Amino acid sequence: MPNIRTASELQRNMNAIYDLCESTKEPVYITRNGRESLVVMDAKAFDDAFDLRRRVLEHEMRVHDALMRSQEEVESGELVDFADIRREN
Template sequence: MPTIKSSTALRNDYSKISKYCHETGEPVYVTVNGEGDLTVMSIDAFEKRERALEIREKLLEAQLQKANGVPMLDFDEAMSELKALAHGKL
């Protein structure tokens, strides 16, 4: 169940809401006059969510390439390229 707070609560209880976001990693939905307005979350939670979205985007792109017949590397080839990249040889 999402945590919902009014903008007044955000102003008056900022420290408590900030602590909640940091401890749980969950967002808090802020309302103004009973209507949804903002989502507040810790920077760490936001960055984690952004990384997850980037990974999903890359996986979707790879799935589309495979579906469109783009040649893929097999596991051993991919590992060789990654090792070379890690050692500055690519």
């Protein structure tokens, strides 16, 4: 369950919000007029999450590039049919 606090709580008791972020490593959602307005998060936890996101994106791009190269090989006729390979063996 997400940590939710009001903007008034943040103003009145910022140290408690700091402590909550630091101890849980989870984001704290700050609401204003009953709606989510900000997200406050421990800096190290944020950096770790952002780094993970970057690494996942890099992996996805490598997979995408490999798929595109494969598609180009199919379209140019560079691939050998699996049945042909089996017949050769």
